[in-house]
Amino acid sequence: DTGVSQNPRHKITKRGQNVTFRCDPISEHNRLYWYRQTLGQGPEFLTYFQNEAQLEKSRLLSDRFSAERPKGSFSTLEIQRTEQGDSAMYLCASSLGRSGTPSYSNQPQHFGDGTRLSIL
Amino acid sequence: AQSVAQPEDQVNVAEGNPLTVKCTYSVSGNPYLFWYVQYPNRGLQFLLKYITGDNLVKGSYGFEAEFNKSQTSFHLKKPSALVSDSALYFCAVRPDRGSTLGRLYFGRGTQLTVWP
DSSP states (O other): OOHHHOOOSSSEEEOOEEEEEEEETTTTTOOEEEEEEEESSSOEEEEEETEEEEEETTTSOOEEEEEEOOOOSHHHHHHOOGGGGGGGGEEEEEEESSSSSSOOOSSOOOOOOOOOHHHH | OOOEEESSSSEEETSSSSSEEEEEEEESEEEEEEEEEEOTOOEEEEEEEESSSSSSOOOOOOOEEEETTTTTTEEESSSSSSGOOEEEEEEEESSSSSSSSSSOOEEEEEEEEOOO
């Protein structure tokens, strides 16, 4: 079963460093999502791609955060000048949606196991 | 604004007994509703969804959920709990209209513990 794959699983870095995470979605899924989860909370939406287009961004996604999905397949999430408050689990999810004009999808999102970021 | 409430941080139940994990929601328009389960240091696993139709939906591992529009609730249920059901459960909602196309809104989660 080829599910959503995230790398690395764990990342420890010093405050002020840049980090990059990778997500490989389920191959036939055209929609890809990033969420952030902190202890005791549910996942919070960060951003969403349909194919290579970034269609929605949360206000949580400050200018230190950038996400890409250059060929509509894998995606990367980069955090620049990391801060203590960035420590969290970063989750990627993918789903199948209708191609063409972005539309609402009732398909479930399938999640990877996440990347846990710890800022020293 | 869209939101999900899971009023219980923890639910404890004996193995073999029925379990209920509660969820209420607030959404613009009609809701798409989902339940997910999370085991330690893992991502979320999809359990079931309600889109339209029958108010009782069945999902994975013997779980089911009942949609109640008047009470804006979507409670997760299982007739007979197993120790292996012990995990963190999340309810999520997505509206069928509005400016947010893709995002799910999650509750804070309910830790289910099933003791032998």
